[in-house]
Amino acid sequence: MERLHVQTPGKSYDVVLEEGLRHRLSDYIESTYSKILIITDENVAELYLEDVRKALGKRGHVYEAVIPAGEASKSFRRYEELLDHCVEAKLDRNSLILALGGGMVGDLAGFVAASYLRGIAFIQVPTSILAHDSSVGGKVAINHSKGKNLIGAFHHPEKVLYDTETTDSLPEKEKRSGYGEVVKHALLSDEGWFREVMNRTIKDLDTEEVKKDLIQGIRLKARIVGKDEKERGIRKHLNLGHTLGHAIESELHYGSITHGEAVVIGTLFALRLSNLDEPFALLMEWAKDNGYPLGIMEELEERNLVDRMKVDKKAQNDQIHYCLLSEIGSPFVTEVEEEELLQSLQQFKSEVIQ
């Protein structure tokens, strides 16, 4: 068992990582909540809802809402449906939402919790590798057709209860996606970790290595969020790879590429803009060897991607602000001119589509 802590001016909470924790959820969830609404998706429900149901069995007033799996569910439609669930179940200000699933479930359920009755408690029960990032830090949101996570809030969970056993059942594509955020965290952190990650093979991940990566990522994230809860400064570093990544996801209408895959492509581009040739070449080789869909860049127009970047949350007055690295472990945010982006994207496309 590993217990990490997030401490911000607004909220203080634990992140507990433990194998098989889903069976012991009751030990970690106070019995004072009036009602609990479990929000999950169809895939996760099939695998883990019964375990969670049993674990909460002795509690009265447990409700369930199961939504379709996939990024397309981070939508106004599903958000509204979930609010209907809250109203019908008569959740009150002493009720709890339990987000059981990956980052899509966590972001959506968290936004429901942030807005229903102007905010009720929620607990993150992450089940994907990627969710080591999404479950910590309090960013909750749904997507808009024009841009990722454009409608959301900062609303921290009461705690994060991570059953590390659940990541074993992830399909390879989703492990690949999760490692997009691991690569990002490693690049923000230090050269040694980055090189270790470049030695990992997605289809042959070792449980202990994954656990180590999750813990290091959460530690880094907790430290950054603790210093800058609302993304006024250094939290923008956590957006490494996301300016292009989010543009790709929204340009492809959410779902044909995973978040983490898009982040890896965006991170490669950020390394190119940072003129870090050796890490760029290393990441490129690793991404190709591990099946990241770099060829998708062929379908995307530079002009459209740059227009999408202008709705990024870091943009100001139509100027695009980018997180780059002066070296591994040393991120900074800077404005990048549109013309430079268009030219670099054109060159980048020819490099990745080979």
Ligand SMILES: NC(=O)c1ccc[n+]([C@@H]2O[C@H](COP(=O)([O-])OP(=O)(O)OC[C@H]3O[C@@H](n4cnc5c(N)ncnc54)[C@H](O)[C@@H]3O)[C@@H](O)[C@H]2O)c1
């Ligand atoms: N809030 C944040 O700080 C933050 C950070 C990073 C990413 N995100 C968001 O997170 C989302 C991506 O998260 P994700 O990749 O977990 O997506 P996801 O929740 O859509 O899960 C990916 C897929 O894996 C399935 N799945 C989840 N757990 C499983 C398990 N244990 N076994 C088998 N299948 C499982 C899901 O059903 C889904 O099909 C994006 O919407 C992204 O924007 C948010």
Ligand SMILES: O=C(O)C(=O)C[C@@H](O)[C@H](O)[C@H](O)COP(=O)(O)O
């Ligand atoms: O927690 C953060 O801060 C992050 O930037 C983490 C990202 O991995 C995550 O995808 C986040 O949702 C992107 O930030 P956003 O503010 O553009 O939604």
Ligand SMILES: [Zn+2]
């Ligand atoms: Zn992300």
